[in-house]
Amino acid sequence: MDRIRIRGGNQLSGTIPISGAKNAALPLMIASLLTDKTLTLRNVPRLADVNLLLRIIRNHGADMSMDGKRAGGDTLAGETVHLTAAEIVDTVAPYQLVSKMRASFWVLGPLLGRCHEARVSLPGGCAIGTRPVDLYLMALEKLGAGISLDGGYVVAKAPGGLVGNRIVFPKVSVGATHTALMAAVLAKGETVIENAAREPEVADVAECLVKMGARIEGIGSSTLTISGVDRLHGATHDVLPDRIETGTYAIAAAMTGGDVLLKGARPDQLDAFQQVMREAGIDIKACDEGMRIKRNGSRLLPISVETRPYPGFPTDLQAQLMGLMTKADGVSTIRETIFENRFMHVQELARLGADITLQGDTALVKGVDRLVGAEVMATDLRASVSLVIAGLVAEGDTILNRVYHLDRGFETLETKLANCGADVERLSD
Numbered sequence: 398m399d400r401i402r403i404r405g406g407n408q409l410s411g412t413i414p415i416s417g418a419k420n421a422a423l424p425l426m427i428a429s430l431l432t433d434k435t436l437t438l439r440n441v442p443r444l445a446d447v448n449l450l451l452r453i454i455r456n457h458g459a460d461m462s463m464d465g466k467r468a469g470g471d472t473l474a475g476e477t478v479h480l481t482a483a484e485i486v487d488t489v490a491p492y493q494l495v496s497k498m499r500a501s502f503w504v505l506g507p508l509l510g511r512c513h514e515a516r517v518s519l520p521g522g523c524a525i526g527t528r529p530v531d532l533y534l535m536a537l538e539k540l541g542a543g544i545s546l547d548g549g550y551v552v553a554k555a556p557g558g559l560v561g562n563r564i565v566f567p568k569v570s571v572g573a574t575h576t577a578l579m580a581a582v583l584a585k586g587e588t589v590i591e592n593a594a595r596e597p598e599v600a601d602v603a604e605c606l607v608k609m610g611a612r613i614e615g616i617g618s619s620t621l622t623i624s625g626v627d628r629l630h631g632a633t634h635d636v637l638p639d640r641i642e643t644g645t646y647a648i649a650a651a652m653t654g655g656d657v658l659l660k661g662a663r664p665d666q667l668d669a670f671q672q673v674m675r676e677a678g679i680d681i682k683a684c685d686e687g688m689r690i691k692r693n694g695s696r697l698l699p700i701s702v703e704t705r706p707y708p709g710f711p712t713d714l715q716a717q718l719m720g721l722m723t724k725a726d727g728v729s730t731i732r733e734t735i736f737e738n739r740f741m742h743v744q745e746l747a748r749l750g751a752d753i754t755l756q757g758d759t760a761l762v763k764g765v766d767r768l769v770g771a772e773v774m775a776t777d778l779r780a781s782v783s784l785v786i787a788g789l790v791a792e793g794d795t796i797l798n799r800v801y802h803l804d805r806g807f808e809t810l811e812t813k814l815a816n817c818g819a820d821v822e823r824l825s826d
């Protein structure tokens with residue numbers, strides 16, 4: 398199994414290209430199941446999660462092709478993927494595939510919308526809290542689906558097709574919003590989704606669905622109004638840049654000091670994050686090419702933050718921010734309000750010398766003068782990259798085990814960091 402070795406101490410300087418967003422690419426690929434025509438997605442990141450979802454989509458009958466690499470092409474550029482689900486040959490999403498990635502559960506919406514039935518295994522994915530699916534099922538029931546559970550599978554049926562309705566989410570859920578939206582575009586009549594997730598990735602999917610012929614109003618807001626259509630057609634869509642990858646490299650740059658341009662980043666989607674970084678004393682700015690981060694010797698100031706649905710501070714950057722605050726000049730308070738049990742990185746950061754106390758959903762992070770390299774273990778996707786961030790300033794070698802968590806969501810992480818001067822390499826057994 399691959400490991401990553403990081404020798405701390407180097408400043409990051411240079412340019413890091415930002416990849417397409419994993420959290421947009423996955424639901425966009427799933428949207429291809431809604432039409433018998435071709436959906437072409439550009440700027441798809443090369444990630445283990447993308448490859449796994451391709452397997453799941455092909456299992457339902459979609460054909461997939463990818464544009465080949467051109468000589469002299471940018472090796473870090475995203476891929477162009479053509480997906481054609483001319484016929485859905487199987488409405489079952491099996492346990493063996495769905496259990497590996499939670500987002501694959503989202504095929505439920507399009508399968509039900511197009512085929513009026515689906516049998517989808519209950520999901521797996523990152524072990525961060527219990528992550529139930531009650532909101533997904535509530536939304537689909539509102540659209541007229543009959544739902545039952547059978548042997549670890551959700552069985553959903555709407556023999557006469559789905560019918561539009563008002564769906565009010567009691568809690569903001571990205572996945573439940575994607576699912577309700579993708580189910581509603583082919584339902585009869587009007588659906589109104591209230592308290593919808595406003596994450597930019599939800600808006601990106603909605604914009605792609607509109608290109609495919611869907612009728613959606615309120616994109617980017619918490620109320621989505623969908624007028625169902627009989628069928629969708631093909632389209633071409635560019636996956637938006639990954640704001641979590643952007644924030645992660647911004648934190649890495651802030652941690653080491655130096656000057657990094659995050660090329661292609663969308664700073665307008667990271668307002669809350671930028672505010673927190675500025676409070677920490679980081680020079681962070683939007684620029685024509687993306688976003689620029691500098692810290693030249695200035696102190697890292699402690700912060701107080703809590704995670705919130707978009708436009709709040711993202712839970713997917715909580716672990717990385719905690720990594721940064723291990724070196725701040727004082728005590729930071731980081732409260733996790735989205736997922737319980739999303740603090741598994743705390744114990745691993747402690748192995749590097751971090752001083753963190755947990756009080757329920759809040760972590761008190763007391764900055765330390767020195768982190769010292771050690772062998773650590775990746776526990777989930779975002780947690781693992783917080784260890785990389787700490788490793789970049791730890792004295793000596795940090796060895797990160799279970800790198801497959803990282804490969805699920807970060808494209809060529811070690812190359813991107815090494816190109817900016819980090820001493821990092823992948824060790825393959």
Ligand code: UD1
Nearest residue numbers: 420500528529530531532533569570571572573713735736
């Ligand atoms: C998505 C993102 C993930 C991010 C999360 C929150 C993808 C592929 N994943 O995950 O990276 O961390 O949004 O921004 O886009 N909940 C329920 N019942 C449900 C569904 C969710 O109680 O039926 C709860 C969850 O347990 C959690 C909260 O709602 O406490 C938010 O979860 P949700 O937004 O659904 O996360 P995901 O869509 O799984």
